[in-house]
Amino acid sequence: MVRTDNSSLDRILGKCLKGQEITCEEGASLLQARGLDVWIIAQAADELRRRTVGDRVTYVKNRNVNFTNVCTMQCGFCAFSVLPGRGGYTMSVEQVKEEASTAKKQGCTEVCLQGGINPALDYRYYLDICKAVKDVAPDIHIHAFSPMEIKAMADKWGVSVEYCLDALKDAGLGSIPGTAAEILDDGIRRVLCPKKISTGEWVSVVKAAHKKGIPTTATMMYGHIEDETHRARHLDLIRSIQKETGGFTEFIPLSFIHYNTRIYRHPPDGLAVRQGTTGLEDIKVHAVSRLMLAGAIDHIQVSWPKLGPKLAQMCLDAGCDDLGGTLFSEKITSSAGGGWGQSLSETDIRDLILGVGRVPAERDTIYRIVDELEAF
Numbered sequence: 001m002v003r004t005d006n007s008s009l010d011r012i013l014g015k016c017l018k019g020q021e022i023t024c025e026e027g028a029s030l031l032q033a034r035g036l037d038v039w040i041i042a043q044a045a046d047e048l049r050r051r052t053v054g055d056r057v058t059y060v061k062n063r064n065v066n067f068t069n070v071c072t073m074q075c076g077f078c079a080f081s082v083l084p085g086r087g088g089y090t091m092s093v094e095q096v097k098e099e100a101s102t103a104k105k106q107g108c109t110e111v112c113l114q115g116g117i118n119p120a121l122d123y124r125y126y127l128d129i130c131k132a133v134k135d136v137a138p139d140i141h142i143h144a145f146s147p148m149e150i151k152a153m154a155d156k157w158g159v160s161v162e163y164c165l166d167a168l169k170d171a172g173l174g175s176i177p178g179t180a181a182e183i184l185d186d187g188i189r190r191v192l193c194p195k196k197i198s199t200g201e202w203v204s205v206v207k208a209a210h211k212k213g214i215p216t217t218a219t220m221m222y223g224h225i226e227d228e229t230h231r232a233r234h235l236d237l238i239r240s241i242q243k244e245t246g247g248f249t250e251f252i253p254l255s256f257i258h259y260n261t262r263i264y265r266h267p268p269d270g271l272a273v274r275q276g277t278t279g280l281e282d283i284k285v286h287a288v289s290r291l292m293l294a295g296a297i298d299h300i301q302v303s304w305p306k307l308g309p310k311l312a313q314m315c316l317d318a319g320c321d322d323l324g325g326t327l328f329s330e331k332i333t334s335s336a337g338g339g340w341g342q343s344l345s346e347t348d349i350r351d352l353i354l355g356v357g358r359v360p361a362e363r364d365t366i367y368r369i370v371d372e373l374e375a376f
């Protein structure tokens with residue numbers, strides 16, 4: 001590997017490349033790197049990616065179904081939700097079924113169901129939409145309901161999270177998106193999303209799911225009011241959960257899309273809210289995610305709706321090995337002003353992967369290979 005004129009960087013990357021775990025402080029120091037050092041960090045992350053998963057880059061054929069945008073949580077970074085009575089929408093069970101039918105026709109292996117915290121819905125609706133998907137597409141994997149939705153559902157139902165998870169699993173739930181994590185730091189959450197579940201509650205729902213054999217993804221939304229130390233602590237927490245449960249399938253950094261959000265347009269007095277991230281910063285966050293999570297989480301996903309296909313492709317050379325999904329009907333990022341559309345075709349995804357000299361492979365939600373181009 002290239003040596004730098006920065007002895008601290010050399011030492012930390014040396015640890016990574018020897019397979020040693022780096023500390024939270026060392027992760028924060030990598031996240032503070034600037035200029036050409038970022039490319040050296042990316043190179044080390046790319047090497048660990050190669051050793052961990054080889055040259056395969058995966059994607060999943062999935063369809064997003066955001067079944068309601070009515071929500072009472074008022075997270076400052078969200079431009080998707082609408083308060084009750086203000087003209088939002090809620091899909092009927094029959095409409096969700098039609099979406100699942102469309103997903104099946106499109107060749108999807110996964111339907112991703114997520115929505116706002118809508119007080120008009122109770123547990124019966126959530127169970128019914130899972131059953132409706134399975135009715136029309138029994139082989140489709142249901143990836144659904146953030147830890148926030150699960151906790152709100154259980155509380156409204158008056159049952160434990162564990163009971164709620166059992167009921168959802170019986171209705172067809174296969175795995176849970178690890179969204180609603182944002183930054184797992186209660187100081188940040190009090191400003192960014194004060195009504196949302198706390199760090200401890202997020203961790204508790206995720207661990208409960210893992211203990212029941214329900215895998216989840218893990219996410220981190222970065223580039224708003226947090227700093228590099230918060231990001232490193234978030235990665236450290238995700239790493240420690242994974243060591244205990246082994247239930248995370250992948251880690252997905254999600255850059256903040258600021259344009260239409262309340263916290264950016266009308267920040268509380270004195271609060272500095274960033275206009276999202278820079279490209280080099282995105283590359284660095286994905287690379288450091290690979291380095292800090294090495295030995296714990298094998299798959300690092302880059303989100304094309306957040307970064308756009310071209311920058312997402314560059315992150316494939318900075319530690320990432322998964323390009324996420326086709327989505328077909330993405331609404332949450334596009335509502336916030338993300339300009340990369342609601343869908344990316346399988347051909348486009350494969351071209352991005354081939355463009356970095358790697359091997360495209362369609363996977364299912366839990367990383368079983370469905371279809372792979374021959375290695376070349």
Ligand code: SF4
Nearest residue numbers: 071073074075078116
């Ligand atoms: S991020 Fe989710 S919980 Fe927060 S306001 Fe938006 S829809 Fe509601």
